[in-house]
Amino acid sequence: MNFGIYCRKSYFVDTSESTQMQLSMCKNHIEQRFPEVSSLAFYEDDGYVRSDMDRPGMNQLKEDIAAGLIDCVVIYKIDRVCSDMMDFCTFYSYLKEHEIKFITVQDGIDTTTPLGEAMMYLAVIFSGLEVRTDSLRITDNMNHLAASGFWCGGRAPVGYDITTIDLGSKSHKTxxxxxxxIDYKNNLIDIFLENSFSLQSMETYCKNNRITSLKGNFLSTTQLYNIFTSPHCVQDTPAMYDYFEAKGCMIDENSPREKWDGQHGIIVYGRTMEKRVNGKKRxxxxxxxxxxxxxxxxxxxxxxQRFFSIMAQFGHNTFSKVAKYDLPxxxxxxxxxxxxxxxxxRKQKADGSVSTWYYCPKRMRAGAEACDMRQIKADLLDGKVLDVFKEIQHNPATVKKYLKDGKRPARDSSAAVRAQMETCQEKIGKLTAALAVNNESAAAKYIIGEIEKLDIEYNTLKSKLLNFAAEERRAAAQMKSAMEKREAIIRLLDNFDSFTANERxxxxxxxxxxxxxxxxxLFIML
Structure with missing residues (x-):
């Protein structure tokens, strides 16, 4: 059986178990329960929080599972994978899809047995119940605080600081x-309105005039939009009540329209949400x-009125996003x-034709000091890639040139390790025979000590051999994937004109x- 051990430690939790301790516990568990181990691979994410599933070690583990290199995943505790119920269900479904066994050492869950799999489902159910209960309790508390007009947590909007106020026996944030x-934000708004800028024009203006964020960094369109549209600083007038009501917002029953007198700011809770983008929460x-x-x-x-002027300015700068030209x-x-x-x-030429160029958005938005990359014609780089594709089409051996170099051992490494293991076994055999003859002599303790040293050396060599086997399997899977991609390249080149630009x-x-x-x-990897 091929095992993959996954270990993770959060960078901000000093009390969490170290990855080396996790690895040791998982190895011991495997050695005690599985005498036949074909290969052993180690995947580590040291310094990654469990709420972020886009981790190098986790991604590599999934790639190796998809390549058929792993039969069983072993972790120290179930929270080493993630803290979110949905994330865990997705991860476990991925294991089930590829028929991978799953073991957690500390929790005693082992899906290699029917009972262990049943325990896994129970653990998932109770974990989900606990998460949902906590989530509802916290949400209800935050809704109550927001309805009372207090700040519910998070970074203060631009123009404000957070302070604590005491109201009898309780204290709250406001x-x-x-x-x-406030002066900084008002200056940005004045520039935006007086020049009738779009967000992109405003970003360019800030870059050219060295107007930065409050932390001294480049101001992006997203940051500008968030600053301009934050409603917390706006007067609570009847017109603002109508604005939120028209948008379909849930207005608290303790804040009826007649109370919106313009003397207070506005609390909008739940204005943002967590969304998964490429495996990450945003x-x-x-x-x-x-x-x-x-x-x-x-x-x-x-x-x-100033707020409505900003909203109206956004409405002046709409355009169609339907593509007019083919994608490069x-x-x-x-x-x-x-x-x-x-x-x-796109650039229109004198004859009316259009040329396409690739450019770095970082240079375009933050200037040459951020990135010195110049723009380049799309046809030139597309042509370079097609030349590589043609090279791969005509000579399969060239595929290796465009594979990422892995940690492949030299071919004779495995043989050398096996030879060292055999030498250790021979020495252990001779010492064991000597111990049988001299078990009551003073030399017995020295013989035993030497046997123990050789045993440690043998186990170290065994682990090294298992790692070599895993690397060789990974390299074989990588080559298989590359050859499948070569077939796709051949189909593309043979039927290039029949494919649409989007399909290419x-x-x-x-x-x-x-x-x-x-x-x-141009650096290319398949």
Missing amino acids: LIFNQEE HSLAPPEKWRVSIGFHKPYMTD LLKGVLRCKCGRTMSMS NEIAKNVLKECTWDGET
């Missing part, structure tokens, strides 16, 4: 003015019908040397694992 931030704007709106305990610093081959695949995915632009782009995305342009050389 917002107080930060005049420096905060995004929730639908307005999910917002809970109430009169705030804090004071406002923006009139409702590397759209969404090509990366700049700085790590950003390169965008594309999709094939390139599936075939190319990495595609990076450094200004001179």
Whole structure:
């Protein structure tokens, strides 16, 4: 059986178990219960929180499972995988899909047996119940605080600081003015409105005039939008009540329209939500019908008319997003040397034709000091990739040139380790025979000590041999995947004109694992 041990430690939890301790416990568990071990692979994520499932070690484990290199996954505790019920169900479903056994050492769950699998389902049910109960309790408490006008947690909006107020036996959080931030925000809004800017134009203006965020960093369109649209600083006027009501928001019953007198700010709870993007949790704007709106305990610093002017300005800059031209081959695949995915632009020539260029959005938005990559014609880089594809089509051996170098051992490494293991066994055999003859002599304790040293050396060599076997299996699976991609490349080249531009782009995305342009050389990995 081929085992994969997964270990994780959060960087901010000093009391969490170290990955080396987890590895040792898992190895001992395997050795005690499974005498036949074909290979043993170790996957580590040291410094990754459990709420983030996009981790290098976890991703590599999934890749090896998909490649058929792992038969059983062993972890120290179930919380080493994740803390979210949905994440765990997704992970376990992935294991079930590939018929992978699952063992947790500390929790005593072993899906290699029917009883262990039943215990897994019970653990999942009770874990989900606990998570849902806690979530409901916390949500109810936050809703109550928001309805009372208090700040419910998180970073203070621009223009405010968070302070604690005592109300009898309880203390709560509310917002107080930060005049420096208020002046900063008002200056940005004045520029935005006076010049009738779009968000993109505003971002460019800030870059050219060295206007940065409060932390001194580059101001993006997303940051500007969040600053401009934050409703917490706006007066609680009847017009704002009508605005939220028209959007379908849940307005608290203790904040009826007649109480919106313009003397307080506004609390909007539930305005953002967690959304999964490429396996990671990201905060995004929730639908307005999910917002809970109430009169705030804090004071406002923006009139409702100024807020409506900002909203109206956004409405002036709408455009159609329907594509007018075909996608280039590397759209969404090509990366700049700085790590950003390169965008594309169109330029109309004198004869009316249009040329397509790849450019680095980081340079475009933050300037040449952030990235010195110049734009380049899409046809040139697309042609380079097609040349590589043709090379792979005509000579299968060239596939190896475009595979990521793994930790493949030299071919004679396994043989050398096996020879060392045989030598250890021979020495142990001779010492055991000597011990049988001299078991009552003074030399017996020295013989036993030497046998124990050789046993440790033998187990170390055995682990090394198992790692070699895992690496060889991984390399074989990588080559198999590369040859499957070669078949897709051949289909693309043989039927190039029959595919649409979108279909050619999709094939390139599936075939190319990495595609990076450094200004001179195009680096490609399958």
